[in-house]
Amino acid sequence: MGCNEAREWMSLRLDGQLEAAEEGQLSEHLRGCPSCALEWSHWQELDGLLRTAPAMAPPEGLLALVMERLRQQRARQIAGSLVVIGLQVTGLGVLVLGAVAYCLHGLAPVLSQVPYLVPAARFAAAHLLMVAGVLGEAIGVLMRVAVSSRSALLALAYALLAAGVMAAWLRVVFRRRPAARGPAGA
């Protein structure tokens, strides 16, 4: 047996993984090789040191801290869920308001509606509903133009565009979902 192999077996011996015959071979090598014998004494000392190492008591209040952080985490999840629901309602609102605007107004050129979009962008944060209303109206105008031109192709294009926008919107909204899901809801 070579010294390298002997060293590999030392580790296995400490874990009780050597067969009786292998134990004998290793012992024989150690008897005839002073450098491996010295190393083995260090391995044994190390093993003893680690085996008898005292355990640490966990700090008092660890449990209470974990439960407190858990409650905070849940409160954040609920807030996150409310934001998600808000975004969904807004998204649907835009389409509904578009339809309403289409029903309530007569025909008007698309360009005359553009100035509405400027203040809408300016107050976007504070007047989310207004933005939704104006955007809805703009969509309504697009629909009216599409219908007044009596072009079935344009109407179809609008329908496809609206579906695409809605799908993209829902994708954005639902991507936030996994972060807001706790095990209790799984």
Place this chain on the structure above:
Amino acid sequence: MRDERTLLQQALTGDDTAFASLVAAFQGPVYNLCYRLLGTPMEAEEAAQETFLRVYRRLHTYDQAQKLSSWILAIAAHYCVDRLRRRRRVVGLPVEEVLPRQPQEEEMAAAPEERLLHHERQKEIQDLLAHLPEGYRTVIVLRYWYDASYEEMAEMLGTSVSAIKSRLHRAREVLAAWLGERRASLAAAGPGRDVARDGLQ
């Protein structure tokens, strides 16, 4: 006391008392693992908290075939190893590294001389572990403080049994070499007795 599996099922349905019982049952092992891997009580406490939050978030992914303790300890070990890797990228020692360690309840109950001895032993062990890269440190800690088998360690760390054997062997080789050097320099005695040890760090 309800058994761990029942507690886990109840925690899954949102029962906080059941989850608190699980934390109470595993806080000792988790805290000790974090302490051995990270080396400071402050970091260990924070890591133990983070471990339990992760456990809570992943309760629904727990595979009943696995031992619950192994599953929880694996989450703690992975978190600590990530933390050690991040720490390695930061230059300089964290503040808590140089702060004296607060004595724990267990030690406070002991007589002063025993407490000192306990403190010295802990320090010696942490000095030893500090010589190991995180991958080796993890197997040593799991082997000695958790009596984990090669197979359990392989499952927990997502690697093979032969990789575990070789890591344990390498880790012991590094530690025994350090211990040998230290013993030799202590035998030489004198005021500069820790030179060999410092040179190794």
